[in-house]
Structure formats: C-alpha cells, structure tokens
Amino acid sequence: MKRLLLLTFLLISLLNAKATSTTALSSGDWNEPALWSNGVPGCFDTIIIPASIQIDVTSTIDLNACPDSMIIFLYGRIEFQNGKKLKLPCNSDIMVFPGGSMGVGSGGGSSTYVEMCSTQYWNASSGDLAGPILLCDGGCPPSQLPIELVSFTADMRSNERVVDLHWVTKSEIDNDYFTVERSADGISWEALYNVDGAGNSSYTIHYSDTDNLPLYGVSYYRLKQTDFNGDFSYSPIVSVQDENINEISLYPNPVIQGGSIVIYLPESFNNVIDLNIYSADGKVVATESFDVVNNNQIIYNVPSHVAAGTYMIKIADENFRIIVQ
Incomplete structure (x- = not known):
C-alpha cells in the first residue's frame, strides 16, 4: 500500500x-x-x-x-x-x-x-x-503561496463566542495583503476582512485578528494571500467548533438561487422537524422534513424553482426572513 x-x-x-x-x-x-x-x-x-x-x-x-x-x-x-x-x-x-x-x-x-x-x-x-x-496518486502538489507560512490557527475563547485567529510567516515576497475567509461547509466562502502584508521580508512576523461573530456549529477559516500584481493563493484550512448552540440560526442570508443554507439547531432538537418556505403572498413554495437525531447542523439545498426574492422560512415553530438572490 x-x-x-x-x-x-x-x-x-x-x-x-x-x-x-x-x-x-x-x-x-x-x-x-x-x-x-x-x-x-x-x-x-x-x-x-x-x-x-x-x-x-x-x-x-x-x-x-x-x-x-x-x-x-x-x-x-x-x-x-x-x-x-x-x-x-x-x-x-x-x-x-x-x-x-x-x-x-x-x-x-x-x-x-x-x-x-x-x-x-x-x-x-x-x-x-x-x-x-x-x-x-496525482502528487497533491504543494500550495503556491509566495510566503513561507509557519502556522495558521483558530481558537474559540473559553466562555465567549469569539474566535482568535493567528498566523505566522517566516518570509514574504511581494505580499500585498491577507484576506481572512470563513465558511460553514468548507465549500462556499465569505471574506471577513483584509490584513496588510509586509511586502517583502526575511524574518518571522506574527499576525492576529478575531472573528467576533463566529458561526454556530463548525466554522472553517482560510487565508487568501494576494500579491501586489493581483495574483492570489490559499492557505491550509482550519476549523473551530462552537458547541453552545441555544437558538436556531441560518447561514448564509442572503443565499444565491439554488444555493445551500446551513441550519444550526439547539441540542434540544432531537427529532424530525419540518421546513417550509413561504412567498410574500403566503403561498408554500417549498417544503422538506429532516431527521435531526444526534445532529445539530443540517444543510438545506434551496430548490432551483425558488426564484430571486424575499421569503419567510419556517423551521419547527420559528420564522426567519430570507433573501434569495
């Protein structure tokens, strides 16, 4: 082997x-x-x-x-x-x-x-x-970062819903800035903020920032490193788990047409739940049921027939306003 x-x-x-x-x-x-x-x-x-x-x-x-x-x-x-x-x-x-x-x-x-x-x-x-x-078998080619990244970490603070992000570079070449990106599933990413790079360096540099509103459940993070000429590449992915889910929440919102919504549920939900999407005139445009036994995170794929617009989504007995773009 x-x-x-x-x-x-x-x-x-x-x-x-x-x-x-x-x-x-x-x-x-x-x-x-x-x-x-x-x-x-x-x-x-x-x-x-x-x-x-x-x-x-x-x-x-x-x-x-x-x-x-x-x-x-x-x-x-x-x-x-x-x-x-x-x-x-x-x-x-x-x-x-x-x-x-x-x-x-x-x-x-x-x-x-x-x-x-x-x-x-x-x-x-x-x-x-x-x-x-x-x-x-294909070689898993290495990252093409024009920086020597020593480490990139994400840590949830004890008793706080704040994630501390820290990364260290040993050297940098034409490094304009970093973008910290976050994802609920490791596939779809959003940019949180930019951090200026050092340009060119041959010494160790420590960077740090925070995510003050992390996602419920698992949050994935990565760095997008951008050169002065606009070229960019990505760092390793890191993740944190927020176990303290005490309310239903959705991400992302707005969601693209035909896209996916991650739904986070409190641990008290341990049965089958129903999800319904209502149009502005109160008509049901989509419905689905989920078995959430031992699972506080589900992924709902918005049907492609749900056109762009504003909707009400009902999960269990709670209502949320969502925008489909």
Whole structure:
C-alpha cells in the first residue's frame, strides 16, 4: 500500500482544472442520481461531499478505466458496505478535510479498499481514515503561496463566542495583503476582512485578528494571500467548533438561487422537524422534513424553482426572513 501523506491540509485550486463537479446534496447511496447536483459521479468529475453528509458505497465503484484523473473533496463521510471498493483512475487524489472520514459500515477487512491507478491507498483493516489527510496518486502538489507560512490557527475563547485567529510567516515576497475567509461547509466562502502584508521580508512576523461573530456549529477559516500584481493563493484550512448552540440560526442570508443554507439547531432538537418556505403572498413554495437525531447542523439545498426574492422560512415553530438572490 502506498504511503498516506499526513499533512496539514492544503486546499489548492484544483476545481477549475476538472471538467465538471458534482456535489452530494444529502446522505444516501453513491449510485442514487438525486443525491448529486450533477448526477452520479463519473469520469473527469470533481466530487464534493460536504460536512454532515454520508455517502454509502453499497456496490463497487470502478472508475479505473477513466482516461483522466479525478479528485474527491471529502468534508463528510464515505462509508463502505459489505466489502465494496472504490477504484479511481491514475493521477487522482482524495483530499480529506478536518471532520471528514472514510470507513466501514458493515463487512470490511482487507476486501474493502480504495484504489488509484490499480494501487491500494487504504483498506478497511487499517481502521477509519479521518481528516486532515491526503491520498495522493496525482502528487497533491504543494500550495503556491509566495510566503513561507509557519502556522495558521483558530481558537474559540473559553466562555465567549469569539474566535482568535493567528498566523505566522517566516518570509514574504511581494505580499500585498491577507484576506481572512470563513465558511460553514468548507465549500462556499465569505471574506471577513483584509490584513496588510509586509511586502517583502526575511524574518518571522506574527499576525492576529478575531472573528467576533463566529458561526454556530463548525466554522472553517482560510487565508487568501494576494500579491501586489493581483495574483492570489490559499492557505491550509482550519476549523473551530462552537458547541453552545441555544437558538436556531441560518447561514448564509442572503443565499444565491439554488444555493445551500446551513441550519444550526439547539441540542434540544432531537427529532424530525419540518421546513417550509413561504412567498410574500403566503403561498408554500417549498417544503422538506429532516431527521435531526444526534445532529445539530443540517444543510438545506434551496430548490432551483425558488426564484430571486424575499421569503419567510419556517423551521419547527420559528420564522426567519430570507433573501434569495
């Protein structure tokens, strides 16, 4: 079995290098087309499995004959059933984020494995695979930051809903500024603020700032580093968990048409809840139910037929005003 590269996870801009991407919209079987934004993953695809979503492999997925590489961004979980396998073409990569994992639901042992270019990179006898970790047949090329980043950390203060962000550079070349970005799912990002860089330096520099309004549940952070000429690249991703959820909240708002909303729920919610979206004239335009047992975070994919406008979304017995753009 080839090496597992245990690294501080480097998120690199590979999405644009692939022909298409398909994102898991809910938990379920890999081969169910309705679970995916662009159908069941196939050759050339970039595959995204968001946090809180589990994809079950109930039959062997054999894509080894595809003529080009593939990549999986795993924020949630891939779970293999009864000795099934995942086979990807040469030069593919599987990038497991913090909180992401791969493992066995039933059966397993050495008969359950992940293979790229006909070489095993993981099998179930090794136990669950938990992020951050990279399985690299395509090389998992390093970040192209024009800075030498020593560390980037995010820490939730004790008894406060404030996140302290700290990063250290050892050297910088033409570094104009950093942008601190935040995400609820590690996929869609928003810019929080900019911090001036040092331009050029060959000595250690410490930077720090805070997020005074972190998201409920998990918040992901990364640095976008921008040169004087406008070129940019990204740092490793870090995350924090806010366990003290005492009210329902939604993010983001506004949301783009056909986009996703992350809904955070207090621990007291431990059953099935209903979600309804109402138009300005009081008509129900979308409805869905969620089983939230042992889960205080759900991802709701706004149906594409919900046009741009202002709506009321009702979750359990609470109402929220949302804007679809």
